[in-house]
Amino acid sequence: MVGSGLSNQVGASVAALAFPVLGPVGVVAVRQWVAAVVLLSAGRPNLRSFTAAQWRPVLGLAAVFATMNLTLYAAIDRIGLGLAVTLEFLGPLAVALASSRRRIDLACALVAAAGVVVLTRPRPSTDYLGIGLALIAAVCWGCYILLNRTVGERLPGLQGSAAAAAVSGLLYLPLGAAALWLHQPTVGALLCALAAGVLSSAVPFLADLLALRRVPARFFGIFMSVNPVFAALIGMLVLDQHLGAASWLAITVIVTANAVSVGTAANTRRKTNLPR
Template sequence: MQKNKIPIRPLLAVLGSILSVQIGAAIAKGLFPALGASVTATLRIGLSALMLLAVNRPGLKTLTKVQWRAVIPYGLCLGAMNLIYYLALSRIPLGIAVTLEFMGPLLLVVFSSKRLIEFLWVLLAAAGIALMTPWNNTNIDLFGAGMALLAGAFWAGYIVLGRRVSAVLNGGEAVTIGMLFALIITLPFAFASGGMLNFNSSMIIPAVGLALFCSAVPFSLEMYGLKYIPTKTFSILMSMEPAVGAICGLIFLKEYLSVQEYAAVVLVVIASVGATIGNRENIGKIAPDV
């Protein structure tokens, strides 16, 4: 084993997934006024599932019981995470939503860490989150904030379940089948909202872009990254989500940052870089077979 050689592609895959998701979130916010959060989430997952089915063509008939037991909860968790996060995103700014959602992966890091240096990076990331979270802002929508925190819990579950399913299925098959089960969660809410009646031809291109940027591309990249990067390292790398979310919110949604939020971005990026460098000896390990 070459301990000094860092596999760059898994790292780039995770970073690419982060940027892709935030661009997609900005697209989603443009669809919320007409379609609502649940319909937008369903479009995201449904179109992504169709794209992935065409590309990957998973062999559903050949899956073993072990594989089904891994992919079903993964897919259901994926659907819940997306639906709940979009409910949050429809009520609060992108940077705040991502920051609150990140509490789930952050707590996962805390519970899985064993070395003291890892707690330093967690504390830095936590400080960044604290700066980006306007707890003293009485105008923040409490339901939206609560949904973002709940989405964070499902995000932590997605990381754990994604690690498990990546050990028994290749990334393409896992994401594709997972998307089908994610639809089971979102479809009832989409039909109940009545927002599907508002969909028209002018929304086709944004909907396709949403599916590509939010699901098809990033989840495939994440599954590849999870195959090679330990869960705790992956989780701290994802601490870049609040920073990227705030930047994308500024660029695409004109959600301007305060000096306090810029300071938070710096802390979160430092934590991410420190975690990556500090765990370089673990990054190349393959997930064990089940």
């Protein structure tokens, strides 16, 4: 799980190194192509057998794939890795809290909202477009969770995710070609983009698959909340992006709110399922 989180955020930081040459669109295109190859190899979808009811959520998931990565990378380019990933993390947190009626979840939501206010507080240097892009990525991540659940119900194994990755990769063929034509790539930039695809797609996918065979899903869900911390630390070490004390406090508050919400919900379900 540590390897998965670190690989994902290192991949994002390596991608940012290629932004000055390829731009976010070019880097995302390469990442989407790598993800498509990896997931198609793992999922081996039988596309000809898909029904209309199966294609609909797959196409929705493909659109989410395409939009989520582009808005996140564009946000990273404008506001930095740590802040962008923390704001994107609000997507899964919102999905987890939206279906709950527990008072502790409402309290966690309010605490997380306070953290967001601190992170996005108006300042002369505030990049509102970057914040908006990160929040769009958060909405996409929430939609990804909901659509992935539907795809998993309608298609076996990894076929749905693989098909969505393939469609998303196809969508980026014209965009990626135009970006690479306008921004003449260097060998170093292409290697960074390819490394980002491997580190942010292939490695986390395999690591998460192995981790979930060994640890409870509850613990895995709680551990996911360290990703914004990893992002802030790696942004500081690799990209020299330093956050202020207030931003670090806000990230800690948001991460803690998620961990408390997920952990207490799992404990409640376990107690409910105990034999009487």
